[in-house]
Amino acid sequence: MATEEIQSPELSVADQLDNEIANLRVQVDSIKRELKLQTATLITSESTRQIIQDDSGRKSRQTRSSRSQELLAKADEQNAHKQQCLYRACASITTFKVSDPDPNAVDGGNVLGLRFEVMSKSRFLRPYYVMLNRPYPNSRYLRIHRHTVPQSIPLSGIAARYLPPPAAKDDVDVKKQDLTTFARTLRRELVRHQNRSAVIGDLRKSAGLESKDAKAKEGEVSVVDISAADAQAKQIRVEWSDGRSGRLVIDDDGDIVKMVVQGENGQDREAVRQLIGGSARIEEVTKRLEST
Template identity: 45%
Template sequence: MINPEEQSAKPPEDMIGARLDDEITSLQSQISSLKAKRNLQTATILSSHATQATLDRLRKAQTQPTPSAQADVPPDTNPLLAASTSQLLHNQENLYRACGTITTFRVRDPDPNAVDNGNVLGIRVDVSTTGKFINPYYLLLNKPFPDSELLRVHRHTLPPYIPLSSLVEKHLPTGKGSSAMSAKKAVGGKRQDLRRLVRALRGEIVAYHNRITAIKNLRKEFKLDEKASRKGKGREKFIADISAADAEAKQIRIEWVDGKIGRCVVDDDGGVVKCVVIGDEGRDREIERAVLRGRIEGIGERLMEGVY
């Protein structure tokens, strides 16, 4: 017969499993961090001028036919030279995408019945967030009207939360009275401006990703994505959830542990323009004023001022 005291002394299986999960998660995080550091250090070393000068000498020695020059080349330099070439191409691509955030190209529509003989103008928009480039967005335009320079959207890869329709209506109208992209504007017509359209489009994309990143940082700041077994460590949590309340992430929903619910409205520049917080006793004006004092990135710090 099992002694009740001995049975109570044994840790429950769920506690042991939770500890193992925490250890596995911690080890995986450490492995990911070490891999990221190794990749960063490798890229830094391969991109340095001293390393490039040494590798250039090795490349020249490999191309020289004299036996003395070949003897000075170590036998295991080929992988290093290949890694250096790959790193240089990667650096060049990143530099191009960082400086030339908007690029144009020409493609042809394979449809035999396509307008303008299938000629299509492509626009590529590159955006980076949290130190990484995301998949580029593409906008394809064609000329649907004969003997006219008017452009129309042919295809695009933009998500629905980017207001492309309103931007096109404003900067690229094709309706009655619209004029082509020239210096002269027709009387009573709207002039197409492709440059303003692309600039406004990229601004919307960058603003959206900045808002999404800010929401993710807020969740990380309040440790909302940690496992339930790890909760309770450190400071007591007073925020239950932070999330985007609409597709464009211009409205943020904040839920407190004590039941209060708030909603903030953010403008295109990331500033908090409106905020409503309602609890069991009505609106909490103090929290609303605190949230309204700055940008979306500082919401967490302003909320903590009244708690810690």
């Protein structure tokens, strides 16, 4: 698919050639990715594998095609990759054991690890990890030892609710730990956070902010920046070329809570209406920006 390019008449011939070369490189990278995807799809199909095996079997061991062996090896590698992806997609939370090398570690250095898989735009992100140990004497209660969870995730609050410390001897209210609910709640928060962060990127793309070649028409008021205004990505900052700025607030699941736009004369409700209209979710705002 050819990339449309908006060029200014002031651009020199050298600048135009540089832009054309950059566009061609983008197209080449896209074609390479598509070729790699189609090759992986063909080589793992049962009919293709049978053809390669039949061709290899008709030849003697001395004259067997090295190319056929290479294709079979790549097919096995791709099948293993597909199996791994299927496992990561179905088993989004997995556990494993770790041994703490510290000689003074609690519980003999035994650590329980939780691995959380999160996907975004059909790609697996780097997994998040939570390490748990048992520091309480004569108790099997767990406590968070180490983790790679972003600071914007309320991990301490989730742990306080589902992994409370053991009660004192004279405490009548004994709270049990629920590791399963803790893991599910934490992964839900991780997915929500990633989805909110990803939708901000979609908004920028729909507004044309990710395109280096796109330029606003002379005299046209346009959105010049869309970014997260807080660590949790629940507040989105929107800025216009005429100096107006707005704040779009969404909840955990991407539902629009409210939006306020501030201009020279105070609140600009017309700008709010033009941007979100009757949208109830942030994804609907993305579609509105694409259509404008």
